Amino acid sequence: MKMADVSMKFETIREAQAEGKIYLSKETIEMIKNKQIPKGDVITASQMAGLLGAKKTPEVLPFCHPILIDQAFVEVQLQEDGIYVKSFVRCIGRTGVEMEALTAVSAALLNVYDMCKAFDKNMVISDIKLVSKKGGKSDYEEDLSGLKCAVITLSDSCYRKEAEDKSGKVAIDIIENEFKGEVVHYEILPDDKEKIVEKLKQLTDKVDIIFTTGGTGFGKRDNTPEATKEVIEKEMIGFEEAMRIIGIRFTPKSLLSRAVCGIAGDHTLIINLPGSSSGVRDNLKMIAPLLKHAIRMAKGEKKH
Structure with missing residues (x-):
């Protein structure tokens, strides 16, 4: 087992967006909306958890390279059937930030679960996926087939x-x-x-x-x-x-x-x-x- 060698890659602007959702009961949604969850503001806390997740990605995923994140933000939206989370991560580096974006979403959703688990036993985290990525080899790399x-x-x-x-x-x-x-x-x-x-x-x-x-x-x-x-x-x-x-x-x-x-x-x-x-x-x-x-x-x- 080993990390990928990225020493020969170009340093380019790398971007990634990810999203996911946690499905909640109507009662839990009302409690969040009225800020009645004892642990505090679920929306703000989950945003912070998402940012920490992006920064800590190499510490929990052994094959991820430590990178300097230039920008990251997490949007947490309360919806009729749950909470939707979207993340964006950008850096200038030799490897992509897909895992950082996905970890940000995962951490934010897990934080919602943690803060609400005492009131909702049927929460479901779902639909976590990479929405887009930019700046990696797929943007420019081709083989020499046919030449x-x-x-x-x-x-x-x-x-x-x-x-x-x-x-x-x-x-x-x-x-x-x-x-x-x-x-x-x-x-x-x-x-x-x-x-x-x-x-x-x-x-x-x-x-x-x-x-x-x-x-x-x-x-x-x-x-x-x-x-x-x-x-x-x-x-x-x-x-x-x-x-x-x-x-x-x-x-x-x-x-x-x-x-x-x-x-x-x-x-x-x-x-x-x-x-x-x-x-x-x-x-x-x-x-x-x-x-x-x-x-x-x-x-x-x-x-x-």
């Missing part, structure tokens, strides 16, 4: 078979098994700029995405960014920046990457990934969910 991909490892030592190509194999595994893309071309090339340019041009418009690994550092033979810039027509600067920003969460050495991302030909994306297996894994998992949308934009099929 043809190429993986090119750029390394003199791997080309001479003096070292094993681990990064390219990691890329293929993630593309095919996690994001359902199809790798139709895999190759190892030396760090030769002209050969890289030639291969990128050959694959342009024959595949949807070209992933390169390696050759993005400061060495004299690190030519991948320069070769990529010769082939692409538009640079995808946001992807490059995000890869470096996310990368420094794991190692400051990510700032040494000169990786380039861009669009070549009609719609082919070229993505420079690092030469390390961990770097490939971290960066690919972060940007892959946005690549299908980027291709549609390049084709003019969907506005951003």
